[in-house]
Every structure is written in C-alpha cells, then in structure tokens.
Amino acid sequence: xxxxxxxxxxxxxxxxxxGLRLPLHDPLAIAGLAIYAAFIVIAIFAPQIATHxxxxxxxxxxxxxxxxxxxxxxxxxxxxxxxxRDVFSQLVWGSRSALVIGLTAAFMVALIGSxxxxxxxxxxxxxxxxxxxxxxxxxxxxxxxxxxxxxxxLEPSIWNVVIAMALILWRDTGRVIRSQTLTLRTRAYVxxxxxxxSSDVKIILRHIVPNVLPLSxxxxxxxxxxxxxxxxxxxxxxxxxxxxxxWGYMLQDAYASQALSKRSYYWFVPPGLCIILIVSAxxxxxxxxxxxxxxxxxx
Amino acid sequence: MxxxxxxxxxLLQTLFVLWAVVTILFLMFRLMPGNPMAAYIDPNFTPEQQxxxxxxxxxxxxxxxxxFIYLGNLLQGDLGExxxxxxPVTERILALLPNTLILTFSSLIVAYAFGILAGSYLAWKxxxxxxxxxxxxxxxxxxxxxFWLGMILLAVFSFTLxxxxxxxxxxxxxxxxxxxxxYTSRDFLVHLTLPVLTLAIYSQGLPLLxxxxxxxDVMKEDFVTMARIKGLSPFTVVIRHAARNALLxxxxxxxxxxxxxxxxxxxxxxxxSWPGLGRELVRAVSASxxxxxxxxxxxxxxxxxxxxxxxxxxxxxxxxxxxxx
Numbered sequence: 001x002x003x004x005x006x007x008x009x010x011x012x013x014x015x016x017x018x019g020l021r022l023p024l025h026d027p028l029a030i031a032g033l034a035i036y037a038a039f040i041v042i043a044i045f046a047p048q049i050a051t052h053x054x055x056x057x058x059x060x061x062x063x064x065x066x067x068x069x070x071x072x073x074x075x076x077x078x079x080x081x082x083x084x085r086d087v088f089s090q091l092v093w094g095s096r097s098a099l100v101i102g103l104t105a106a107f108m109v110a111l112i113g114s115x116x117x118x119x120x121x122x123x124x125x126x127x128x129x130x131x132x133x134x135x136x137x138x139x140x141x142x143x144x145x146x147x148x149x150x151x152x153x154l155e156p157s158i159w160n161v162v163i164a165m166a167l168i169l170w171r172d173t174g175r176v177i178r179s180q181t182l183t184l185r186t187r188a189y190v191x192x193x194x195x196x197x198s199s200d201v202k203i204i205l206r207h208i209v210p211n212v213l214p215l216s217x218x219x220x221x222x223x224x225x226x227x228x229x230x231x232x233x234x235x236x237x238x239x240x241x242x243x244x245x246x247w248g249y250m251l252q253d254a255y256a257s258q259a260l261s262k263r264s265y266y267w268f269v270p271p272g273l274c275i276i277l278i279v280s281a282x283x284x285x286x287x288x289x290x291x292x293x294x295x296x297x298x299x
Numbered sequence: 300m301x302x303x304x305x306x307x308x309x310l311l312q313t314l315f316v317l318w319a320v321v322t323i324l325f326l327m328f329r330l331m332p333g334n335p336m337a338a339y340i341d342p343n344f345t346p347e348q349q350x351x352x353x354x355x356x357x358x359x360x361x362x363x364x365x366x367f368i369y370l371g372n373l374l375q376g377d378l379g380e381x382x383x384x385x386x387p388v389t390e391r392i393l394a395l396l397p398n399t400l401i402l403t404f405s406s407l408i409v410a411y412a413f414g415i416l417a418g419s420y421l422a423w424k425x426x427x428x429x430x431x432x433x434x435x436x437x438x439x440x441x442x443x444x445x446f447w448l449g450m451i452l453l454a455v456f457s458f459t460l461x462x463x464x465x466x467x468x469x470x471x472x473x474x475x476x477x478x479x480x481x482y483t484s485r486d487f488l489v490h491l492t493l494p495v496l497t498l499a500i501y502s503q504g505l506p507l508l509x510x511x512x513x514x515x516d517v518m519k520e521d522f523v524t525m526a527r528i529k530g531l532s533p534f535t536v537v538i539r540h541a542a543r544n545a546l547l548x549x550x551x552x553x554x555x556x557x558x559x560x561x562x563x564x565x566x567x568x569x570x571x572s573w574p575g576l577g578r579e580l581v582r583a584v585s586a587s588x589x590x591x592x593x594x595x596x597x598x599x600x601x602x603x604x605x606x607x608x609x610x611x612x613x614x615x616x617x618x619x620x621x622x623x624x
Contacts, residue, residue, distance in 0.1 A: 028435060133315065140316040140604045141323070142562040145580055145596050149327060152584045225442060232444045233566045237581050251447060255570070261458045261465075268454070272447035279442035284435070 023288025032284030035277055043095040052086035054093045054245045079266045081253060090245050091270050097246040098228050098278060101158055105227030108166040110220035113173025118208055120174070121181025122200070131174070138171040147230060151239035158241045161231045169226065173219040177212050184208055218289035225279035232275055247271035305615065313608045320600050325369055328593050329362065378597070379590035383583075388594035392576065396598065399575035402568070403560045405491065406498035411553060414503040418510025418549075419542050423533070425515065434508075441504040445563055449497040449570035456493060463493050465572075494571040498560065505556060506549050513545035520544075551614045558606035561599055 023029040042049060079087050120131040147164040154160055184190060184207070193203050228247075234240050235248030236255070254268040360368070372378070378388035421430050457465045517523060518541050526540045565577030572578070576595050583592035 133312075136312060136316050137319040137323075139607060140320045140600060142558075142596070142599045142603050144562045144565050145577075145599050148565065148581060148584055149592065149596060153327070229442075229444055233446060236444075236446050236566060237569060238585060248444075251444070251450065255450060263454060263459055265454065268447070268450055272444060272451070275444050275447070276439060276442045280435075280439045283438045283442060287438075 023285065023292055026288040026291055028284040029288025029291075032281035032288070035281035036285075039095050039099060039278055042092060043099050046092050046096055049092050052089040054085065054090040079264070081257065081267060083253075083257075087250075087267055087270070090250050091247070091274065093245045094247040094250060094271060094274065095278075097158055097231070097244050098275070101161055101231045101246075102224040102228045102278070102282075105162045105165040106220045106223040108162060109169050109173060109223040109226075110216045112166055113170035113219060114177050114209075114212060114216045116170055116174035117177025118181050118204060118212060121178040122185055122204055122208060128178070132178070135171045135174050138168050141168055143168055144230070144233060147234055148237060148239055151234055156239065156241045158231065158244055158246070160239075161227060161234060165223065165227055165230065169223060173216065173223075176219065177215055180212050180215055181208055184211055214289050214293050218286050218293065221282045221286040221289065225282040228275060228279055247275050302615070306612065309608065309611055313604060316604055317601070320604065321370070321373060321597070322366075324593060324597060324600075325366060328589055329365070373597075378594040381583075381591040382588045383586055383591065388590050391579070391591065392594050392598050395574060395576050395579055395595075398573060399561065399564060399568070399577065402491070402494055402498065402573060402575060403557060403564060406495045407502060407553065407556055407560060409495060409499040410502035410556075411506045411549070413499070414506030415510050415542075415546070415549060417503070418507040419514055419537060419545070421507070422511045422514030422518065422541075422545075423537050437504045437507055440500055443501060444566075445497060445501045446566040446570045448500060449494065449567050452493050452497055453570065464490055494567055494573055497567055497570075498564070501563075502556060502560060505552060509549050509552055510542075510545060513548055514541055517541045517545045547617050548614075550617065551610050554606045554610035554613060558603040558610075561602050561606075 022033065024033075081087060081090075116131050116135070120128040143164070146168060147161060150164050151160040154163075187207075190203060190207050193207060198206070231240070231246060232248030232251065235246055236252045238252060240246065240249055240252070242249075248271075250271040251268055254264065376389050378392070380386065381388050381391055384391055417433075421433055424430050453465060456462045514537075523536060523541050526536045531540075561576075564575060565581060567573070568575040568578035569581055576598055580592060580595035580599070583589075583595060
C-alpha cells in the first residue's frame with residue numbers, strides 16, 4: 001500500500017518550506033508564526049466562523065434596530081454597532097482584508113526592494129547612482145500624506161495602500177540589500193564564477209539572490225505590519241474602500257458614531273488588539289530572521 | 300577639506316530631492332483624473348476671478364510653461380489661494396506649523412528621555428526576567444495604530460474619567476492675546492497632554508531599543524572593562540562611561556524621528572482635533588481644497604527632507620570617522 005510518489009512529494013514540499021527559511025529556533029518568532037497561522041485559519045473560514053453578514057443591518061425580535069447592543073445582549077457575542085451590525089462578524093471578516101493587504105504589499109515591497117538593491121549593488125556605476133538617487137527621493141516623500149493624496153485621487157480601493165507601498169517603501173529594503181550585494185560581489189566564489197565565464201544573470205541567481213533572501217524576508221515581515229497599519233490609518237481618515245470590511249473601517253465607524261463618548265469599548269478595543277497582534281507577530285518573525293542573519297547579535 | 304566636499308555634496312543632494320518632490324507634487328496635482336485646472340480654480344469662483352487665477356498660475360499655457368510658473372511662484376512662497384478659506388495658502392500653513400511642531404517636539408522629548416533611561420536600564424539588566432518581558436512589550440507598542448491608542452486614551456481619560464478635554468487646543472470661546480499667551484496657558488497644556496502621551500508611547504520604542512543595543516555594544520569595549528577593574532560602582536560604569544558613548548547614534552536618530560513623527564501626526568491630530576498641518580491636509584483633501592492640500596503636503600515634505608539632512612550632518616559632526624573615510 002505504499003505510494004512511491006509520496007516521499008518525493010514530501011521532499012519537494014519540505015524543500016519549498018525550507019526555501020522560506022522560517023526562523024524556527026526562536027521562541028518569539030514561533031509565537032509570531034503561530035499568530036499568523038491562527039489568523040490565516042480565521043480568514044479562510046470567515047464565512048463559517050462569522051455569525052452574521054458583517055454589513056447586514058440587524059433588527060431585534062420586536063422589529064427595533066439592533067443598535068449599540070452590549071456584548072451578549074440578544075445573543076450578539078461582541079455586541080452591535082450604532083447601525084445595527086454585528087461587531088464579532090466584522091472582526092472575523094476584517095482578518096481577510098488585513099491578510100490580503102499585508103501579504104501582497106509585503107511581497108511587492110520585498111520584491112521591488114530586492115531587485116533594486118541587487119541590480120544597483122551588482123552592476124554599480126550609473127545604474128547604481130540612478131537607483132540610489134531614486135531611493136533618496138523616495139525617502140523625501142512623506143509616506144502617509146502620499147497615500148492620502150493617492151487614495152483621494154484614485155477610486156477608493158484596498159489596493160491603493162499596496163500601490164503606494166510599492167511606489168515608496170522599497171527604499172529601505174533597496175538600500176540594505178544593495179550594501180549586502182556590494183560585499184557579496186567581492187567574495188571569492190563570486191569572483192571564481194565570473195572568471196569561469198558565468199553570465200551576470202547566472203551569478204545573480206545562483207550566488208547573490210540566495211544570500212540576500214533572508215534580508216528580503218526580514219524586510220518583508222516588517223512590511224506586512226506597515227501595510228496593515230497604513231490601511232487602518234487610511235480607512236480611519238475616511239479614504240478607505242467603503243465596500244470592504246477592515247479593522248480600520250471598524251475603528252473609523254466607531255469613532256464617527258461617537259462610540260468613545262458612549263464608552264462602547266467592546267466595539268473599538270477588539271479591532272485595535274487584532275491589529276497589534278498581527279503586526280507584532282510580523283516584528284517577532286523579523287527578529288527571528290535577524291538572528292539568522294547576524295548570529296553574533298544574538299540578544 | 301574632505302569634510303567640506305562631503306557636506307557640499309550632501310547639500311546638493313538635498314536640493315535635488317527637494318526639486319524632485321516638488322516636481323512629483325506638480326505632476327500628481329495636475330495629472331489627476333478630472334479637470335486639470337481643478338488644482339487651482341474653484342468652480343464656484345466668478346468668471347473674472349477664474350480668469351485672474353488662470354493668468355496667475357498660467358493655466359491657459361502648455362504644461363511645461365505651467366511648470367516653470369509653478370516653480371517661480373514657489374520660490375516666492377506663493378502656493379495659491381485656499382478654496383475654503385479664501386486666503387493665501389502660505390499664510391494658513393505658517394499659522395498651523397507651530398501647533399504641529401509643538402506637538403511633535405514635546406512628544407519626542409518625552410519619548411527620548413524615557414527611551415534613553417529605560418534602554419540603558421534594560422541593557423544593564425541584560426538576561427534578567429525584566430528584560431525578557433520588556434523587549435516584546437516594547438515591540439508591541441510599535442505595533443499599535445497610533446490613532447487607536449489615542450482613541451483608547453480619549454475614551455478612558457476624557458469620556459470615562461473626565462480628567463482631560465476631548466480635543467482642540469483651548470476651551471470653546473477662550474481667547475488669548477497672541478500665540479505666546481495661548482502656548483503658555485494652562486488650558487493649552489491640558490489639551491496637549493493626551494496627544495503628547497499618545498505620540499510619546501508610540502515613539503519611545505525607537506530610542507529605547509537603539510539605546511539598549513548600543514549599550515550592549517559599548518559595554519563590551521575595553522574602557523568599560525577598565526572602569527570595572529578600577530572598582531567603580533556599577534552605576535558609575537553604566538552612566539558615566541557606557542551611556543555617554545552609547546548616546547551618539549540615539550541623538551542622530553532624533554532628527555529622523557521628527558521626520559517620521561510629522562508624517563504620523565496626520566492621524567493623531569485628526570483624533571484629537573488638533574489644528575495642525577496633518578489634520579489640515581486630511582480636511583483639505585476631503586474637501587477638494589487642492590491648493591491647501593498641496594501646500595500642507597509640501598510643508599510636511601520639507602520638514603522630512605530637512606530632518607534627513609540634519610541627521611546626516613549631525614552624524615558626520617559627532618562621529619568624524621564618517622567623513623574621513
């Protein structure tokens with residue numbers, strides 16, 4: 001009954017997994033990964049976990065608007081909003097937009113930053129000058145104001161944050177990966193590959209990229225948090241996508257509906273806690289990558 | 300001589316970045332969807348007013364000519380007229396700048412004082428229980444949305460306990476003789492407390508973690524070992540010898556932090572209805588008051604660029620090795 005394919009597939013899976021270089025030796029990083037796993041499960045099964053449609057306006061049994069109900073009242077786990085929507089269901093669905101925005105933005109930032117850094121560092125010369133002056137300019141643009149203006153000019157969409165991050169936030173990753181590439185370029189094995197006639201593309205893919213990858217992951221795992229925080233800020237300021245439920249949208253809704261003076265803590269505390277959990281999970285994972293990269297720095 | 304060329308090229312770079320940001324801003328506001336004139340002309344103006352503004356900003360000319368008129372106006376400090384207030388944008392922005400700067404600097408001073416002390420303490424207590432708990436806690440404060448922290452502080456200290464006002468810079472109807480009287484009044488300080496606390500809690504993580512890791516580096520150096528061998532008390536070793544040398548990179552990070560803070564102020568100023576540049580930017584963008592939005596954006600960008608420059612210059616000044624290389 002043994003399937004000859006299974007071990008090979010498992011091997012491939014394990015290799016793909018190893019390619020991610022997950023920091024599995026650091027307790028804080030493992031905690032971060034566990035938090036991510038939990039949120040991913042919640043996001044996937046959001047329709048099953050949520051008790052209501054997050055945008056549905058709910059009514060009580062005697063046909064009154066189910067507004068500002070406290071947790072537990074009428075069976076709403078975390079109460080309802082001023083417009084009679086279920087807080088718990090919004091919280092569950094919010095994990096979807098957070099993960100989608102966080103992961104795509106982080107991927108874009110890490111990808112663009114790594115390409116810019118490797119190209120600038122490896123080729124040097126005017127390519128390097130051009131790309132690094134571009135990075136200088138990106139450092140001169142105030143990020144949040146830039147996202148606000150961009151979001152106001154484009155159609156409201158959750159992708160505005162991703163676009164803005166791809167346009168601006170590659171700068172940090174790019175600079176760091178450039179200096180890493182500069183030192184890698186002078187290593188003996190790169191020199192040897194060049195002398196033996198390997199093409200630039202081959203040297204970059206074989207010898208440079210695998211060595212800068214943990215740095216890309218480090219900056220990527222920080223960028224997830226940045227993206228989620230930025231989306232929350234943008235939604236809070238009213239430039240978000242009104243059709244998608246996010247934690248930032250919930251906070252804006254609560255703030256605008258006077259939840260603060262009504263002391264509806266059950267409404268605006270949970271979304272903030274979710275953001276903190278998922279963003280700090282990213283920080284914890286990034287510290288795990290730091291320990292892989294700079295073992296001497298082990299603190 | 301080398302130091303002078305290094306500083307000179309850094310200044311040139313700053314000018315280049317300023318020019319690039321100004322150009323990007325021009326393109327963003329001219330090429331946006333909709334009426335390209337919208338950046339300067341309020342549709343509610345009378346035809347004569349519209350014509351006068353068209354001529355002033357050269358909106359009837361080709362784009363490249365408009366660009367040079369825009370640059371020329373900028374150099375004279377002319378950012379156009381706010382649609383909403385019907386006053387020059389420059390005037391409005393310069394009136395709001397002090398509020399933003401006061402908020403930024405007071406919160407950063409609190410954050411740095413706390414961060415430097417707590418960072419040295421944690422480096423001293425390295426490997427202890429306190430340290431193991433404190434580092435993740437500090438990382439968590441960096442993960443908070445600033446506006447959410449502001450909301451919590453408002454809900455607790457203003458709406459539940461009633462200790463602090465809910466926003467603004469002064470009680471409704473209060474008048475003061477000039478800015479100085481306002482900024483030194485007790486009312487102003489009371490209004491300032493919660494926003495400063497919000498920003499300070501968020502910002503203390505950077506100086507704290509930086510101070511801690513610098514301290515750990517410095518404590519390994521020979522002169523610290525020497526001080527220990529001499530039998531100096533641990534307090535003297537940590538404060539007089541290690542902390543003084545670990546402070547340098549923290550000092551330069553202050554300038555960078557001002558630049559970051561002024562961008563992040565946008566949300567906190569909105570939560571606390573604090574009349575600063577950030578809140579003005581948000582309001583101007585929502586109200587399609589493009590000249591004002593452009594002006595506020597530019598002012599924030601100028602602060603960010605200047606602070607990046609100051610950080611680099613400070614770094615070169617305080618650590619001569621940087622320029623000598």
